[in-house]
Amino acid sequence: MPASLDDFQVISTIGTGSYGTCKKICRKKDGKILVWKEMEYGSMTEAEKQMLVSEVNLLRELHHQHIVKYYDRIIDRTKAMIYIIMEYCEGGDLATLIAANKKNGESITEDFAWKILIQTTLALKECHRRKNGQAVLHRDLKPANVFLDKDSNVKLGDFGLARVLHSESSFAQTYVGTPYYMSPELVNNLSYNEKSDIWALGCMMYELCALSPPFTASNQSELNRKIRLGDFPRLPLKYSIELDMIIRKMIQVEVAQRPSIGSILADPLVQKRREALE
Numbered sequence: 539m540p541a542s543l544d545d546f547q548v549i550s551t552i553g554t555g556s557y558g559t560c561k562k563i564c565r566k567k568d569g570k571i572l573v574w575k576e577m578e579y580g581s582m583t584e585a586e587k588q589m590l591v592s593e594v595n596l597l598r599e600l601h602h603q604h605i606v607k608y609y610d611r612i613i614d615r616t617k618a619m620i621y622i623i624m625e626y627c628e629g630g631d632l633a634t635l636i637a638a639n640k641k642n643g644e645s646i647t648e649d650f651a652w653k654i655l656i657q658t659t660l661a662l663k664e665c666h667r668r669k670n671g672q673a674v675l676h677r678d679l680k681p682a683n684v685f686l687d688k689d690s691n692v693k694l695g696d697f698g699l700a701r702v703l704h705s706e707s708s709f710a711q712t713y714v715g716t717p718y719y720m721s722p723e724l725v726n727n728l729s730y731n732e733k734s735d736i737w738a739l740g741c742m743m744y745e746l747c748a749l750s751p752p753f754t755a756s757n758q759s760e761l762n763r764k765i766r767l768g769d770f771p772r773l774p775l776k777y778s779i780e781l782d783m784i785i786r787k788m789i790q791v792e793v794a795q796r797p798s799i800g801s802i803l804a805d806p807l808v809q810k811r812r813e814a815l816e
């Protein structure tokens with residue numbers, strides 16, 4: 539029996555972005571707290587609608603402890619709206635955490651930084667695993683797309699949809715935000731690849747610790763120049779040289795120089811940190 543909007547009670551709006559609105563909802567039959575991301579697809583081309591459908595279908599295929607669980611989707615054709623129902627992540631998103639730390643002068647611990655790095659890498663490993671020959675590259679890894687559950691475990695969300703919503707469509711005009719995590723290959727109009735997600739992961743980890751992206755500028759051309767150069771300051775000295783090194787390896791201009799997901803997880807230090815998490 540497909541779900542319907544009447545099966546849920548909307549509790550509150552918990553996030554809005556260029557992709558749509560995220561609402562906290564309650565499933566009436568059992569009181570389970572979930573979220574739905576609602577998007578208006580009326581202004582999409584047929585090709586974009588098809589891409590959205592295939593991305594949602596990919597989401598359904600991904601089952602992993604560090605990827606937000608997909609529950610269902612509801613399409614309201616009268617309003618040209620799609621509602622994607624997913625698990626609730628009580629800890630919110632990393633962008634909010636970074637903003638709060640900047641505001642109150644706090645910073646995450648070294649242990650928490652390693653936890654986020656390891657769990658996000660594990661989520662990307664699952665995304666990059668070929669499903670029916672189709673890799674689900676994230677394409678938009680950033681703090682606003684990484685969520686935390688009640689135990690501050692990582693839940694990666696909102697991927698794949700970026701490919702649909704970054705296309706040359708009416709959505710493109712609504713896409714806001716500076717692409718701080720754009721990799722050198724994208725700046726040079728080369729193709730996006732799995733190592734582009736590694737670059738974005740390094741940028742996200744850097745910002746989580748330093749409370750600023752590795753590359754900042756007041757305009758796109760200056761940002762592109764800095765990204766191509768690849769120079770950025772060391773993490774704050776409270777963080778170990780090992781953490782700085784592994785993040786620095788991820789943010790290397792040369793794609794081939796960046797570690798693969800497998801080599802990150804095989805790093806002895808990562809393995810030691812991972813054992814401490816389990």
Ligand SMILES: CNC(=O)c1c(C)[nH]c(/C=C2\C(=O)Nc3ccc(Cl)cc32)c1C
Pocket residue numbers: 552553560573575606624625626627628629630631634685695696
């Ligand atoms: C300030 N942020 C929040 O309060 C917040 C909380 C507590 N949860 C969320 C967002 C999600 C959430 O709780 N589950 C999600 C699944 C997929 C996606 Cl794309 C987003 C979410 C947000 C934005």
